[in-house]
Amino acid sequence: GAVVSQHPSWVICKSGTSVKIECRSLDFQATTMFWYRQFPKQSLMLMATSNEGSKATYEQGVEKDKFLINHASLTLSTLTVTSAHPEDSSFYICSARDGGRAGYNSPLHFGNGTRLTVT
């Protein structure tokens, strides 16, 4: 089945530094990847849609200059949390659809997530 790999799984950084999270589709091409944020015991909130070769589409309320997304290839999308602050501490999880197989109505495959702690 389709596999999405996310790295790192856990990161602790100091306030003011930047953190990059990678999301890779291992056995399929993903022209579109999605970045979610999940607070403890809460739902997955869509942050942005990452499109290969073009600018990401951000959901309302998400700062695009704060959360930089780059989708340079069909198998890799990165999320960079710039100038991180403690309130950015959260569980970030990427996902992708195998659009080559079933188009719009195909399942969303998730990475393992990245737990970010900003001290």
Added chain:
Amino acid sequence: GENVEQHPSTLSVQEGDSAVIKCTYSDSASNYFPWYKQELGKRPQLIIDIRSNVGEKKDQRIAVTLNKTAKHFSLHITETQPEDSAVYFCAASLTAGNQFYFGTGTSLTVIP
């Protein structure tokens, strides 16, 4: 965008009983409705999905029903087992946008 509501937020059932989780969505253009199970600290895993041209789908102890007119869909788990304990999320996918919007989640506890 799409707005997905999910109820209840917590649900406790005795082992062997059935569990039902309900979701509503706002955008009539949504045409794909998956359900995900998330265990603590792990990624969400797809357990069942339904497309808008189908009213019901079943996979062993799990079933999903969809009412497009009323814009709601439900997850039914029969003969629950302790390993069914997890957080369950419903989601809706828009036809054109390709994004998934998730419900708020239901924490299911199956009591042995």
